[in-house]
Amino acid sequence: MSSAICVWVPRDAAALAVGADAVVDAIRAQALARGMAVEIRRNGSRGLLWLEPLVEVETDQGRIGYGPVDVDDVRSLFEAGFLQGGAHPLALGLVQALPAFARQQRVTFDRCGLIDPLSLQDHHAQGGWAGLRAARAMTPETIVERVIDSGLRGRGGAAFPAGIKWRTVAQAPGDLKYVVCNADEGDSGTFADRMLLEGDPFKLIEGMAIAARAVGARQGFVYLRSEYPHAIATLDAALKLAREDGALDAGFDVEIRVGAGSYVCGEETAMLESLEGKRGIVRAKPPLPAVSGLFGRPTVVNNVLSFAAVPTILAQGADFYRAFGCERSRGTLPFQLAGNVKQGGLFELPFGLTLRELVFDWGGGTASGRPVKAIQVGGPLGAYVPPAQWDLPLDYDAYTKAGLVLGHGGVVVHDDRADLAELARFAMEFCAVESCGKCTPCRIGSVRGAETIVRIQRGERAQVPLLRELCDTMLHGSLCAMGGMTPYPVLSALDHYPQDFGL
Amino acid sequence: MTLSPDDLNAVRRVIAQRRALEGALLPILHGVQDALGCVPPEAVPLIAEALNLSRAEVHGTLSYYHHFRQAPVAGRVLQVCRAESCRTMGGEALHEQAQAAGGCHVESVYCLGLCAMSPAVMLDGRPHARMTPEKLEALLREESAA
Numbered sequence: 173m174s175s176a177i178c179v180w181v182p183r184d185a186a187a188l189a190v191g192a193d194a195v196v197d198a199i200r201a202q203a204l205a206r207g208m209a210v211e212i213r214r215n216g217s218r219g220l221l222w223l224e225p226l227v228e229v230e231t232d233q234g235r236i237g238y239g240p241v242d243v244d245d246v247r248s249l250f251e252a253g254f255l256q257g258g259a260h261p262l263a264l265g266l267v268q269a270l271p272a273f274a275r276q277q278r279v280t281f282d283r284c285g286l287i288d289p290l291s292l293q294d295h296h297a298q299g300g301w302a303g304l305r306a307a308r309a310m311t312p313e314t315i316v317e318r319v320i321d322s323g324l325r326g327r328g329g330a331a332f333p334a335g336i337k338w339r340t341v342a343q344a345p346g347d348l349k350y351v352v353c354n355a356d357e358g359d360s361g362t363f364a365d366r367m368l369l370e371g372d373p374f375k376l377i378e379g380m381a382i383a384a385r386a387v388g389a390r391q392g393f394v395y396l397r398s399e400y401p402h403a404i405a406t407l408d409a410a411l412k413l414a415r416e417d418g419a420l421d422a423g424f425d426v427e428i429r430v431g432a433g434s435y436v437c438g439e440e441t442a443m444l445e446s447l448e449g450k451r452g453i454v455r456a457k458p459p460l461p462a463v464s465g466l467f468g469r470p471t472v473v474n475n476v477l478s479f480a481a482v483p484t485i486l487a488q489g490a491d492f493y494r495a496f497g498c499e500r501s502r503g504t505l506p507f508q509l510a511g512n513v514k515q516g517g518l519f520e521l522p523f524g525l526t527l528r529e530l531v532f533d534w535g536g537g538t539a540s541g542r543p544v545k546a547i548q549v550g551g552p553l554g555a556y557v558p559p560a561q562w563d564l565p566l567d568y569d570a571y572t573k574a575g576l577v578l579g580h581g582g583v584v585v586h587d588d589r590a591d592l593a594e595l596a597r598f599a600m601e602f603c604a605v606e607s608c609g610k611c612t613p614c615r616i617g618s619v620r621g622a623e624t625i626v627r628i629q630r631g632e633r634a635q636v637p638l639l640r641e642l643c644d645t646m647l648h649g650s651l652c653a654m655g656g657m658t659p660y661p662v663l664s665a666l667d668h669y670p671q672d673f674g675l
Numbered sequence: 676m677t678l679s680p681d682d683l684n685a686v687r688r689v690i691a692q693r694r695a696l697e698g699a700l701l702p703i704l705h706g707v708q709d710a711l712g713c714v715p716p717e718a719v720p721l722i723a724e725a726l727n728l729s730r731a732e733v734h735g736t737l738s739y740y741h742h743f744r745q746a747p748v749a750g751r752v753l754q755v756c757r758a759e760s761c762r763t764m765g766g767e768a769l770h771e772q773a774q775a776a777g778g779c780h781v782e783s784v785y786c787l788g789l790c791a792m793s794p795a796v797m798l799d800g801r802p803h804a805r806m807t808p809e810k811l812e813a814l815l816r817e818e819s820a821a
Contacts, residue, residue: 185787185788185789185802186789186791186792186802186804188802189789189792189795189804190792190803190805221791221792357786358786359786360758360760360761360785360786362788363788363789363790363791398705398742399784399788400788401800402802429702430702430705432701432704432705432740432741432742432743433740433742433784434739435785448698449698449699449700449736451735451736451739452740467698508790509791510790510791511759511760511763511764512763512793513791516791539764584763587763595759595762598759602758606785
């Protein structure tokens with residue numbers, strides 16, 4: 173079988189959701205019937221999700237792509253000689269050279285889609301553990317300095333400088349410290365954490381091991397949402413391999429903890445409560461988790477993408493990483509383009525491009541072919557961005573200054589049929605369903621907010637000042653971002669799309 | 676309702692395996708639900724005793740999370756994403772269609788992480804994206820025949 177031709181088909185949940193496993197079965201059956209030797213390998217997704225299932229054939233020139241492949245296309249692919257890179261209506265040429273791929277600057281996702289996520293051999297061949305090896309040769313203080321120098325800010329949404337957080341934990345007194353990865357990616361329109369967990373989980377494990385060395389932690393947890401069963405299975409298998417390979421050992425190990433369908437558990441203190449086995453109720457801050465976190469111990473809490481950026485910083489240097497990006501937003505952000513968009517997916521790019529470029533140049537406009545009406549950036553607690561603001565640079569501070577949030581880099585496109593009043597009402601309803609109930613502005617404000625929007629929808633214009641006042645109370649009086657940011661989508665809808673409210 | 680001896684053993688087995696974990700309650704609740712399809716109220720005192728918690732504390736945690744069920748559901752579980760991205764691509768109509776079709780237990784979820792291929796659903800843990808009313812109908816028919 174040494175002459176077997178290697179065919180890659182992703183095992184990412186997004187590819188599976190559009191029939192990747194059936195495509196694999198069909199390729200095997202066709203190859204068998206034709207007496208051809210094919211070796212099927214499973215990679216993560218390249219993130220060009222409109223092309224999934226994206227089948228790649230290894231040729232002398234490189235990996236040639238075909239997509240999106242349906243089961244019914246497999247026979248004609250064989251007839252077209254796709255195993256030799258033959259011409260076919262679905263042929264895309266070299267995947268590496270596709271503009272939507274080649275124009276990206278992949279740092280965190282450099283291996284995602286390229287390798288079998290559970291092959292240590294692939295991992296080593298692509299420079300695996302180089303960051304961890306570098307870190308093990310450094311003092312903990314040097315590791316922290318490197319991360320500070322890189323300018324890396326927390327990718328979960330709050331954008332707090334990661335190195336500063338690590339330094340606080342490193343300097344906190346006590347022998348028992350924790351490293352916790354927040355993989356409770358609940359925002360609609362975001363899937364970067366999932367893609368990394370399923371496509372290159374060793375990157376996360378490596379980042380967490382580096383963090384543990386920097387702060388002196390012996391135990392790590394990944395809090396992973398129950399809605400991601402494939403990510404849970406892949407990470408679990410990767411942890412076992414990482415132990416065999418010596419990246420995790422008696423000095424530091426990582427355990428997966430599965431969430432249970434609570435959105436607010438993506439808030440770091442609610443997540444810590446959940447990890448402790450309690451209801452996911454938000455804690456008042458201070459104390460910060462860096463000082464008193466999990467079980468009252470100093471705890472590093474970072475998002476998947478924050479940890480996953482760290483191996484590169486250690487392996488290639490802080491300057492390499494900070495050379496990407498603009499102003500105080502350094503490095504790259506894996507933007508996730510979703511909703512009503514023609515070419516949705518994950519595009520890792522330096523900060524600083526505009527929303528217009530992202531949605532139209534990268535995304536190709538709407539899937540429906542209709543005009544774009546509104547773009548929600550930053551998840552369900554992010555604002556609906558109107559056309560007048562589509563030319564702002566996508567960086568943390570430019571967005572904050574304009575009253576917007578970049579969050580986890582999720583972008584959801586809505587066409588001209590979207591009813592922004594209805595989306596505003598949904599934002600309040602979602603908050604009512606998911607509120608942890610600890611603080612009154614969020615618990616009661618969200619219920620009253622949804623009711624008030626219904627009244628406005630019925631034509632009671634006098635309710636508008638009441639809604640604004642309520643949003644003001646939620647903004648300033650809530651304990652966490654759940655109640656504190658639900659007014660972002662509501663007020664942006666009201667301010668920029670009053671006609672949808674009948675105003 | 677009392678637990679059958681088999682179910683009782685399953686609960687005890689999960690408790691024995693996981694009670695020593697740090698923050699063991701959620702892992703135990705997951706283990707029980709994975710084994711029995713739900714966390715029946717009869718399991719609560721057993722878990723409470725093992726973890727030295729009050730029954731109220733265990734019930735409080737159990738009832739807080741959307742994922743945990745206290746009674747079994749009959750048949751298949753269809754999770755329909757109702758968050759913004761799927762909503763703008765016709766997810767709400769799929770939710771209505773699934774409820775009207777019957778034959779499976781329909782749950783709302785807020786994001787399956789398949790947003791670039793909205794709308795998305797998950798049937799018994801298997802994801803399906805770029806859904807249409809026709810595809811959903813075929814899926815429900817095919818799965819109920821299986």
